[in-house]
Amino acid sequence: MKQKIEELLRQAVNTLKTEGVLEQDMAAQIVVERARDAQHGDFASNLAMMLAKPAKANPRQLAEKIIAALPEDAAITKVELAGPGFINFFVNPDTQYQIIRQIHEQGASFGLSQVGAGKKVQVEFVSANPTGPLHVGHGRGAAYGSVLADLLAAVGFEVHREYYVNDAGRQMDILATSIWLRYLEECGEVLPFPSNAYRGDYVRDIARDIHQNAGNDYRRPAALVQEDIPADEPQGGDKETHIDALIARAKTLLGTNLYRDFFQIGLKNILADIKDDLQEFGVDYQQWFSERRLMDDGSVDKALARLREGGHLYEKDGAVWFASSALGDEKDRVVIRENGQYTYFASDIAYHHHKLERGFDQVIDIWGADHHGYIPRVKAAIMALGADAEKLKVLLVQFATLYRGEEKVQMSTRSGEFVTLRQLRNEVGKDAARFFYVMRRCEQHMDFDLQLATSRSNENPVFYVQYAFARVCSVLRQLDEKGWERDIELGMDNLPCLVESHETALLATLARYPEMLAKAALQYEPHQIVMYVRELATDFHTYYNAHPFLVDDAVLRNARLNLVCAVKQVLANGLRLLNITTPEVM
């Protein structure tokens, strides 16, 4: 419909051009929007106001000429000039009714489109270090990323969901060493636990497992472990050098192979937990991409060699630097440390190089907002590698602050007291957690009230939407109990008897669904789905209270049932995208 009106306007402009009212070379961006107010008809265009200035004409007079030049069309019943020069279109109600038949025929695929067809897009999200369970901060990225990915797929993009596993690097060594130290405690050794090690209970659990399976095979005397280790922070030392020394000690005392056991068991356990957690949260990936793999298969060397060829690397203070400041970053960055080790950034350059080589038209990284300072250097790296930095889109997800009613929930990773995503799910359920996480624009700071999410009351928007769905189901059950059968065709043939304002409002909202989806996808804004679904639920609840559906008049009854079933279908489609359940009874 929108396209049709745009076409009509285009023809009108062409007519005016041949009549000499408008210049031949005048380029007109024709924009038609759905009218916000029913008084303004169904669609509106600001074309006359856009053209007024270049044409040196009064917008209202120009609008009149455009209206006069508009070709006749059966679907348009009235065209009006309004306000400062808006052209409002009133659509023939008969065309509006077609949406119900369309929804009925297309079912679950109603709303899907092909605007992204032929384009490959990668969405990388969560990618939390496998050094502990996911916490609530990761939840938002998980919910947002998964809905965004599904949304992009719904509008035709070929979507690849990926999790980057940071299974190399110092944090993993800290984990392996933490597990080993807890293991030694299990064996009966007495030794202090480093302030910078991972303190969560899960570390102890893994250590206990290892002890049960392997006995004392990895046991080394505490005295040897502690010998000549520089002091920890509480004792006036530096916690980083302390833990690094312990890592080195673990490697020497255990030897490469035994040390690797701790590394691998830790990684395997935690990654399995993360995968399981995400799956239960309704998040799936096509690929779990290993950072270690980039190290092992020479990808990092390859990427750095390429930078070197381009003259982007130099040596200073014994380290190798990437001249990122020449490409928009605030300063140059080290890629190979003085000790010969790659930095995290080096493997990230290789990773993004690899991503772009895989032929994605768009690469989307979803990061926590605290990583925003990292964007310029990654973009610089992409440019230096000779690729288009525009292909990378980084979406920043702000943290959610948890509340329990008025009270702020404290989180602290160090102390091990953080609220895990799993705990959150157990407390509020998958549906509410996803709904709340996706409800806001991602760059919006968010307050997540656990009490509200669990409340089974009118305060809770999740139930509000699900309740609308359940109500339709209930109506259909009642229909059955009354011994009536739905006559879909009878209803379809008599849709024009739906003349109540609630009904026309619903028709308009239903018709908007496909456009909403396309826009939400192209703008990377899943929250629009939430907004829409709430609006549709509101329209439905209002209608439900205003008019009975199960009336004696079979014609009206079936027409209304068709409308209500269309609502049910679209609610289901929207909630399916959000990966939220649609209970038939509440």
Added chain:
RNA sequence: GCGCUUGUAGCUCAACCGGAUAGAGCACCAGCCUUCUAAGCUGGGGGUCGCAGGUUCGAGUCCUGCCAAGCGCGCCA
């Protein structure tokens, strides 16, 4: 100090990327259940869109400055 993000009703947030009278929910007040689920609906009050300029037919939206909050500014990841 520099950079990124945010600032809209008492609270939590929208506003179709520059359009018409800035909208919802919660909270508050007043109503609606012998009739399809009251987890619902109807009505009401509530606003200097952080502040000040600018751009134009038109600005919550764009540009500049300032104020405030969060985050970032490692040879950590």
